[in-house]
Amino acid sequence: MLIPPAVDATNRCYGKFGDAYQWSGIMRIVELLQYTLEPGTGQEFHLVMVEISAHLHNQAGIDVVAFGCSLHDEDSYYLLRAFDDIEHMKASQEAFYGSEAWQKGPRQAIIERIKASVKSIMNLPETVIDGLRN
Numbered sequence: 001m002l003i004p005p006a007v008d009a010t011n012r013c014y015g016k017f018g019d020a021y022q023w024s025g026i027m028r029i030v031e032l033l034q035y036t037l038e039p040g041t042g043q044e045f046h047l048v049m050v051e052i053s054a055h056l057h058n059q060a061g062i063d064v065v066a067f068g069c070s071l072h073d074e075d076s077y078y079l080l081r082a083f084d085d086i087e088h089m090k091a092s093q094e095a096f097y098g099s100e101a102w103q104k105g106p107r108q109a110i111i112e113r114i115k116a117s118v119k120s121i122m123n124l125p126e127t128v129i130d131g132l133r134n
Helices: 042-059 086-098 107-111 126-132
Strands: 012-014 020-022 027-037 063-069 076-083 114-125
Touching (some): 027 042, 027 086, 042 107, 114 126
Antiparallel strands (some): 012 020, 027 076, 027 114, 063 076
C-alpha cells in the first residue's frame, strides 16, 4: 500500500521512511473536510451538495474535486477542494462564504446537518488530485 508523502515548504517530499524526492508537475493546496452528520441526514445533505452547494463553490473559484457519503456510513461525509495556493484558498472561501447565494441559499440546510467536522490541508501534485476526482 502506497502511503502519500508529506511535502514541506520547498516541495520536497518525504515518503514513508523519510526518503526525499521531488514531485514533478504543479503542486496545489488541497483541503479535506470530513463531516459527521446528524443521524439520518446523509442523503439530504448530499442532495443539497449536488443540486446547489457544489455549483456555488465553482462560481466562487473553488475546485470541488470530490464529495459524497462515506462507504462505511451514509452520515459520514467528505468534501475535497483544491486551490492554486493559500492566498487563492482564503480569497475564494471568503467569496463563497460571504456571498448572498450561500447565505440565503444552502447555508442553513448544510450547517444544521453537521454534527462535527475535521479539516486537513495539504500540498498535492495536480496529477494526484485529478486521480481523486469523482
